[in-house]
Amino acid sequence: MKYFIANWKANKNTSEVEAWIKSFKENYRSKNDVCVIVCPPFPFVRGAGRQLTDLGNVFIGSQTISSKEFGSYTGEVTAKTLEGLVSYSIIGHSERRKNFGEKDEDLIIKVNLAKKYGIEPIYCIRDEKDPIPAEIKLLAYEPVAAIGTGLNESPKKVVEVKKKLNLAPETAFIYGGSVDENNAKDYLTTQEVDGFLVGGASLDPSRFFKLISSV
């Protein structure tokens, strides 16, 4: 199985989301060995889910979840709220660690809350030194220098880092950092990379569709 995870970050308004979904639906044909996970901003999670998840092997994810379970935490979006609306949640993205001060201990709480409410974590690490919580099924390696810079890390280096992680055989190893429709195939030839976490190149549905087609 190859995973293609679209991380829209803090981009797109209602009309842009509608246009993306329309274009994606026109082009996408499900394949047994491809899993697509679209991670929109929270307000679009439900609508995108209704329109995309019947396409086959397309799932919705959130870009984060709260470290609080429920209660008086104005503005937080919890795993409990997202239960049934998303199948996955990105947890520990370097932008959350850097801009919102998320620490490893917060991330473990988030992982446990996600699992409690039936949401599979996509756990992000920046390098081999970041600890990985137990029983992570989708591990995303995203070197900070490669994110949003156009400087994707070489497949050789990515595989070297993977080797140091000693992942369980059932853990999917995802690479993220300036993956696009031109370089994705270079990683897939290694057999060591099980998919991609894609920011910039996922914003345009035709680019994202081309990327998926590289399998």
Ligand code: PGA
């Ligand atoms: P990028 O972002 O593809 O724009 O480099 C990847 C990510 O931050 O998940």
